[in-house]
Amino acid sequence: xxxxxxxxxxxxxxxxxxxxxxxxxxxAEEEGEHEFYALNTLLLVMVLGLCILCAYLIKxxxxxxxxxxxxxxxVGLVVGGIARLMTHNKEELNFISFKPELxxxxxxxxxxxxxxxxxxxxxxxxxxxxxxxxxVLGTLVSTFFVGFMVFACGRAGVIDVDxxxxxxxxxxxxxxxxxxPVATLSIMGSPELNCDPLLYSLVxxxxxxxxxxxxxxxxxxxxxxxxxxxxxxxxxxxxxxLAFVGVSTGSVFIGxxxxxxxxxxxxxxxxxDYPKYEISLLFLFAYGAYAVAESIELSGIMxxxxxxxxxxxxxxYNLSKTSQxxxxxxxxxxxxxxxxxxxxxxxxxxxxxxxxxxDPTFIVLAILFCLVGRALNTFPLSxxxxxxxxxxHQQIPFRxxxxxxFAGLRGAIAFALSQNMPKRHKDSYETTTISIVVFTTVxxxxxxxxxxxxxxxxxxxxxxxxxDDMPHAPAYELASLASQNPNDDDTQRRxxxxxxxxxGAWRDLDDNYLKPLFGGQRPPILAAADDVAVVDPCASP
Numbered sequence: 001x002x003x004x005x006x007x008x009x010x011x012x013x014x015x016x017x018x019x020x021x022x023x024x025x026x027x028a029e030e031e032g033e034h035e036f037y038a039l040n041t042l043l044l045v046m047v048l049g050l051c052i053l054c055a056y057l058i059k060x061x062x063x064x065x066x067x068x069x070x071x072x073x074x075v076g077l078v079v080g081g082i083a084r085l086m087t088h089n090k091e092e093l094n095f096i097s098f099k100p101e102l103x104x105x106x107x108x109x110x111x112x113x114x115x116x117x118x119x120x121x122x123x124x125x126x127x128x129x130x131x132x133x134x135x136v137l138g139t140l141v142s143t144f145f146v147g148f149m150v151f152a153c154g155r156a157g158v159i160d161v162d163x164x165x166x167x168x169x170x171x172x173x174x175x176x177x178x179x180x181p182v183a184t185l186s187i188m189g190s191p192e193l194n195c196d197p198l199l200y201s202l203v204x205x206x207x208x209x210x211x212x213x214x215x216x217x218x219x220x221x222x223x224x225x226x227x228x229x230x231x232x233x234x235x236x237x238x239x240x241x242l243a244f245v246g247v248s249t250g251s252v253f254i255g256x257x258x259x260x261x262x263x264x265x266x267x268x269x270x271x272x273d274y275p276k277y278e279i280s281l282l283f284l285f286a287y288g289a290y291a292v293a294e295s296i297e298l299s300g301i302m303x304x305x306x307x308x309x310x311x312x313x314x315x316x317y318n319l320s321k322t323s324q325x326x327x328x329x330x331x332x333x334x335x336x337x338x339x340x341x342x343x344x345x346x347x348x349x350x351x352x353x354x355x356x357x358x359d360p361t362f363i364v365l366a367i368l369f370c371l372v373g374r375a376l377n378t379f380p381l382s383x384x385x386x387x388x389x390x391x392x393h394q395q396i397p398f399r400x401x402x403x404x405x406f407a408g409l410r411g412a413i414a415f416a417l418s419q420n421m422p423k424r425h426k427d428s429y430e431t432t433t434i435s436i437v438v439f440t441t442v443x444x445x446x447x448x449x450x451x452x453x454x455x456x457x458x459x460x461x462x463x464x465x466x467x468d469d470m471p472h473a474p475a476y477e478l479a480s481l482a483s484q485n486p487n488d489d490d491t492q493r494r495x496x497x498x499x500x501x502x503x504g505a506w507r508d509l510d511d512n513y514l515k516p517l518f519g520g521q522r523p524p525i526l527a528a529a530d531d532v533a534v535v536d537p538c539a540s541p
Contacts, residue, residue: 076347098349116308135209138377147173180411259310
């Protein structure tokens with residue numbers, strides 16, 4: 001028995017030593033992995049800080065020919081190029097390469113929500129018809145023009161794309177038609193540029209809605225695309241084109257509903273007594289609108305944008321005084337950091353995504369197709385809106401149309417969508433997309449300020465910031481109305497005009513029914529004017 005015991009102990013000792021060695025190796029691996037992530041995170045933080053400092057220097061010294069987005073993109077290009085030269089470790093390159101899910105679910109929501117929350121709603125809704133025409137009809141025109149031109153070049157053997165099924169080319173046409181709101185906000189939204197309010201409203205409004213439309217079109221075309229199918233069914237194009245109408249409507253509904261639920265809770269509780277919970281809940285509701293829409297395959301961008309508009313319209317009056325100021329600053333700071341990170345991340349992805357196929361012919365042709373496709377929708381649609389829907393003092397002049405055409409900046413959304421292209425020619429589409437993004441951001445973005453100046457689209461420094469300050473604003477009209485004799489015939493006629501039309505009906509519903517339920521401040525001047533519903537004198541019928 002003693003011999004068996006010794007033998008058993010002798011057998012167990014090496015096993016214990018092997019287990020100890022394995023545990024030590026695992027611990028060393030975990031420690032090495034932790035150090036790897038720590039060092040690479042430090043690199044990203046330092047580069048992001050450099051981008052923020054560049055933005056500060058651009059504003060301080062007014063380097064308008066290098067917008068903040070272009071500077072962040074260039075910093076990312078330099079860092080990505082150095083990283084590619086210094087290391088060929090795939091794990092390290094993958095860590096700093098562009099990841100679509102990180103972009104869509106972490107970086108994009110703060111930017112879109114802040115844009116909707118701080119939107120000048122009057123300018124946006126006053127031009128909503130024109131903005132919708134640009135965003136929906138314009139995107140469709142651009143998508144089909146670019147898509148079929150790319151398909152024709154593929155059929156002719158000029159570029160290496162699918163020559164049998166045009167749905168692949170239409171996927172590319174839809175993603176490259178996405179005018180990026182991040183790039184637009186970063187360049188044209190700069191207060192130092194003092195951009196014309198109508199121009200900014202049209203370009204920014206188009207970029208947000210167009211972006212959502214392009215994503216919905218891309219996902220819809222994706223459902224109808226099949227690698228194995230070589231015979232194309234034309235009916236699929238019509239089905240795919242009509243499918244995004246329901247998605248767009250559902251996205252707006254989700255955003256509006258989420259905003260109203262949040263406003264109702266804030267209106268009928270005392271959560272304003274606890275500002276830290278107040279701001280936290282506001283942020284979670286906003287993020288929830290995006291997550292809900294994405295989870296049921298709707299457009300999170302459109303949902304979040306309209307949620308931000310609803311929250312600003314109703315819920316901002318339910319917040320405590322502390323939160324009213326703090327919330328806007330927090331959202332603005334998050335959006336600023338996210339914008340810088342997006343362009344920096346995209347610049348690094350130019351080198352770190354390890355592309356293998358670059359087609360200069362495809363890149364040049366795609367840039368030309370994008371410019372022509374945008375011209376084919378911008379100028380005809382502007383002429384149509386001027387002739388049919390816009391009053392004489394609201395016409396879009398040709399100089400403004402030219403700037404709108406030039407301001408079709410492509411950005412991270414197009415690049416993120418390109419990573420979901422079909423595998424067969426994915427690399428070619430990715431390299432073409434990132435090249436177009438760099439070209440439009442650096443070249444077109446850098447020329448935006450001179451273009452605005454020469455086209456006369458910059459306001460003078462003494463111009464009013466908002467139409468509310470102008471003598472024809474509704475507040476001015478109501479003040480004069482309230483001060484007049486209510487029995488005067490002229491006053492009665494003017495009062496009647498406020499009740500007429502869609503705008504008057506909406507103001508009456510909003511002021512008398514929705515604001516008492518969800519929040520918002522009824523103008524005291526309105527009560528003095530016997531609850532007259534306001535119609536914007538400058539609004540289109």
